[in-house]
Amino acid sequence: MAGIEVTALHKRYPDGTVAVEHVDLSIGDGELFVMLGPSGCGKTTTLRAVAGLERQTTGDIRIGDTLVNDLPPAERDIAMVFQFYALYPHLRTRDNLAFPLRAEGLPKQEVLERVDEAARLMRLGPLLDRRPHRLSGGEQQRVALARALVRRPRAFLMDEPLTNLDAELRADMRTEIKHLQGELGTTMVYVTHDQVEAMSLGHRIAILNRGRVEQIGTPLEVYDRPASLFCAAFIGSPPMNLIEVEVADGRLRGQGGLVLTPPPGLPGDRRLVAGVRPEALEVTEPGAERSVPARVVSAEWLGDEMIYVVDHGGRRDVRVRMPPTVRFAADAPVGLRHTGGPPPVYDVSTEELVA
Amino acid sequence: MGTVAAHGLCKSFGKVQALDGVTLDVPDGSFFVVLGPSGAGKTTTLRAIAGLERLDAGSVRLDGRDATGDTPAARDLAMVFQSYALYPRHTAYENIASPLRARRCSSSEIAAAVERMSSLLHIERLLQRRPAQLSGGEMQRVALARALVRSPRAFLMDEPLTNLDLKLRVEMRTELTRIHRSLGGTFVYVTNDQVEALSMADRVAVLKEGKVQQVGTPAEVYERPANQWVAGFVGSPPISLLACHAEGDRLVGEEGWTLPRPRWTTAEDGRPLLLGLRAEDLSVERRGEASLPGELYGLEPLGDRTVVDVQVGTKILKVKARPTVTGTPGERLLVTVDLDRAHLFDAGTGLALSEAGR
Numbered sequence: 001m002a003g004i005e006v007t008a009l010h011k012r013y014p015d016g017t018v019a020v021e022h023v024d025l026s027i028g029d030g031e032l033f034v035m036l037g038p039s040g041c042g043k044t045t046t047l048r049a050v051a052g053l054e055r056q057t058t059g060d061i062r063i064g065d066t067l068v069n070d071l072p073p074a075e076r077d078i079a080m081v082f083q084f085y086a087l088y089p090h091l092r093t094r095d096n097l098a099f100p101l102r103a104e105g106l107p108k109q110e111v112l113e114r115v116d117e118a119a120r121l122m123r124l125g126p127l128l129d130r131r132p133h134r135l136s137g138g139e140q141q142r143v144a145l146a147r148a149l150v151r152r153p154r155a156f157l158m159d160e161p162l163t164n165l166d167a168e169l170r171a172d173m174r175t176e177i178k179h180l181q182g183e184l185g186t187t188m189v190y191v192t193h194d195q196v197e198a199m200s201l202g203h204r205i206a207i208l209n210r211g212r213v214e215q216i217g218t219p220l221e222v223y224d225r226p227a228s229l230f231c232a233a234f235i236g237s238p239p240m241n242l243i244e245v246e247v248a249d250g251r252l253r254g255q256g257g258l259v260l261t262p263p264p265g266l267p268g269d270r271r272l273v274a275g276v277r278p279e280a281l282e283v284t285e286p287g288a289e290r291s292v293p294a295r296v297v298s299a300e301w302l303g304d305e306m307i308y309v310v311d312h313g314g315r316r317d318v319r320v321r322m323p324p325t326v327r328f329a330a331d332a333p334v335g336l337r338h339t340g341g342p343p344p345v346y347d348v349s350t351e352e353l354v355a
Numbered sequence: 356m357g358t359v360a361a362h363g364l365c366k367s368f369g370k371v372q373a374l375d376g377v378t379l380d381v382p383d384g385s386f387f388v389v390l391g392p393s394g395a396g397k398t399t400t401l402r403a404i405a406g407l408e409r410l411d412a413g414s415v416r417l418d419g420r421d422a423t424g425d426t427p428a429a430r431d432l433a434m435v436f437q438s439y440a441l442y443p444r445h446t447a448y449e450n451i452a453s454p455l456r457a458r459r460c461s462s463s464e465i466a467a468a469v470e471r472m473s474s475l476l477h478i479e480r481l482l483q484r485r486p487a488q489l490s491g492g493e494m495q496r497v498a499l500a501r502a503l504v505r506s507p508r509a510f511l512m513d514e515p516l517t518n519l520d521l522k523l524r525v526e527m528r529t530e531l532t533r534i535h536r537s538l539g540g541t542f543v544y545v546t547n548d549q550v551e552a553l554s555m556a557d558r559v560a561v562l563k564e565g566k567v568q569q570v571g572t573p574a575e576v577y578e579r580p581a582n583q584w585v586a587g588f589v590g591s592p593p594i595s596l597l598a599c600h601a602e603g604d605r606l607v608g609e610e611g612w613t614l615p616r617p618r619w620t621t622a623e624d625g626r627p628l629l630l631g632l633r634a635e636d637l638s639v640e641r642r643g644e645a646s647l648p649g650e651l652y653g654l655e656p657l658g659d660r661t662v663v664d665v666q667v668g669t670k671i672l673k674v675k676a677r678p679t680v681t682g683t684p685g686e687r688l689l690v691t692v693d694l695d696r697a698h699l700f701d702a703g704t705g706l707a708l709s710e711a712g713r
Contacts, residue, residue, distance in 0.1 A: 038520075123666075123669045125669075126669070166392060166393075167548075167549075167591070168587065168588070168593050171591070171592055171593060172593075172671075174655065175652070175653055175655065175664050175671060178653045178655070179652055179653045179664070179684065182653070182684055183684070195521075196657065199655075199656055199657050199658055200655035200656065200657060200662070201655075219656040219658065220656055220658070220678060220679070223656075223658035223659075223678075224658075233522065235658065236658050236659070237521055237522075237525060238525045239522055239525070277658075277659065278659075279659045297529065297533060298529050298532045298533055300528060300529070300532070300553075300554035300555070301553055301554060301573055301574070302550060302553050302554055303553055303573075303577040303589070303590050303633075304590070304633070304634070304635040304675065307554070309529045317526065317529070319525075321659060330532075330533075330536060
């Protein structure tokens with residue numbers, strides 16, 4: 001096992017396209033590290049450079065204490081996982097798990113121990129003697145995951161391995177990947193464009209945009225204090241409400257009069273935008289204390305919560321997350337108030353966090 | 356008027372039975388969502404209603420009149436697809452006007468209709484642009500305006516938001532419900548996304564393998580799922596299902612746990628059951644009368660909440676918790692269960708047990 005250091009990585013293709021502008025990453029030994037970003041942000045190129053499948057233009061990559069810039073993929077002792085491949089249909093679960101280990105020439109006793117361990121960690125005991133056609137879709141995926149992870153490389157690199165699964169299976173597999181990574185303790189770098197996947201899986205997340213790292217932090221850090229307007233818009237669904245604000249007499253006031261708790265150290269001389277999470281707002285009866293007038297555009301019931309879209313301060317898209325039991329009808333006049341702590345505030349021109 | 360009724364639709368492609376007796380009643384003016392995974396028969400149902408698919412059996416009635424043999428044009432329905440399919444050389448205005456030109460409307464009628472649609476969809480400023488000068492979201496709005504510019508009997512929509520990114524999908528969900536309210540027409544909307552179904556629909560029909568599993572309001576489908584499969588398909592994270600049976604005043608789990616038997620169930624002792632528990636009806640933070648012992652399996656922070664995975668026997672329960680909840684994998688904990696909100700299904704048939712006593 002080993003940590004991974006990426007220093008000043010830059011990748012330009014012969015046609016002049018810059019896939020990675022500048023990326024620095026310091027991934028800890030045993031960490032589950034997620035690279036998140038839209039397509040074209042450079043996350044897959046960075047991962048492929050770590051794997052040795054892509055040669056960087058400049059910059060260094062270290063795995064453990066070894067500088068691997070000039071090592072071919074096979075000598076880096078890492079495993080790249082693109083997807084969890086189909087199981088061998090004629091083999092029982094036990095032999096599907098053992099297959100990659102036998103192929104590596106591991107002694108018989110060790111193969112048995114690893115298979116037993118995988119079965120225990122992934123709750124596959126009752127399935128060990130079944131062939132794939134007697135497993136459900138979810139069970140097959142669990143076996144395929146266990147098979148990919150029974151090897152013990154220094155690190156696993158995963159490039160959107162769950163993309164082709166339906167939503168329910170994807171949620172299950174996230175749980176299993178995180179659990180198994182924790183039990184095995186092997187460093188994992190996981191690439192995705194899906195912010196839910198990134199949040200639920202990662203110990204830390206790097207958000208990439210246009211070949212640069214915009215933010216690195218724990219899931220709650222990137223959710224609570226996005227480092228830039230790009231991150232603010234990318235993390236969370238529905239996303240943060242970005243509300244233009246003014247500072248006056250130490251108070252923070254949004255367009256339309258919404259009063260927000262001001263963070264300390266606000267600059268007063270610039271155009272500012274506050275990032276207000278839907279759950280930091282509340283829809284009230286009209287005229288309730290500290291509320292400002294608003295009107296319900298739509299009420300979107302999601303089973304365990306209600307998302308209100310309200311018209312306030314000249315915009316029709318302020319989103320508020322409420323318990324599913326609170327009911328206001330569309331077009332109803334309501335109040336809107338801020339209930340959370342100080343929101344992150346951004347400079348409109350630099351798009352960066354200022355307080 | 357715009358009622359759409361499908362009765363006993365059957366259609367097979369070779370050996371695959373795509374529709375196996377699909378019956379739907381879409382009330383006039385409703386936002387009716389057909390929800391199911393891929394391969395459920397949603398698109399085939401929509402195409403059958405539109406007259407684009409020959410049926411093996413069954414009938415389609417529009418406004419109460421049998422339209423099974425009618426051509427697509429005679430049915431007077433408008434179809435909206437996943438792809439925008441705008442004319443690339445025409446302006447947004449001309450694209451929106453095209454269905455009216457095809458029907459030889461006067462230019463003053465066309466101008467009025469395009470103006471009304473562009474203001475409804477907030478694309479007034481884009482009318483003179485060509486598709487290449489529009490973003491994906493703007494193209495989607497123009498395509499919607501073109502589909503909605505006529506006043507057909509009903510609008511049929513086949514996953515129109517699928518190709519949009521998450522942020523735009525969230526926006527367009529709101530827009531579609533608002534547009535539906537303003538226009539007042541009948542929408543039949545096909546999707547595999549349960550969030551779209553719950554948030555937009557007046558009524559939802561849940562389809563699986565060519566059969567209707569349940570029809571109801573979003574709240575009925577979510578809070579009173581007709582069977583185990585619907586319970587698992589609707590809701591995120593998915594409902595947790597545990598094998599058990601009743602024994603006197605207890606529910607006894609296959610994994611060794613026991614819970615008080617919910618007052619509302621009349622299941623006889625020993626019958627194999629599945630107990631369905633939604634994440635928000637479970638808690639590791641509250642104490643209550645009914646609880647299950649388990650081990651922490653993992654934490655999935657989502658920002659506004661954290662899903663706590665708890666292993667009970669060989670099963671994983673998904674439990675909703677505050678975003679800041681902490682814990683170490685392997686640590687023992689108790690999951691408090693709100694039995695008044697639990698669901699019971701027959702383990703053999705998968706059907707929900709009567710909740711008449713609830």
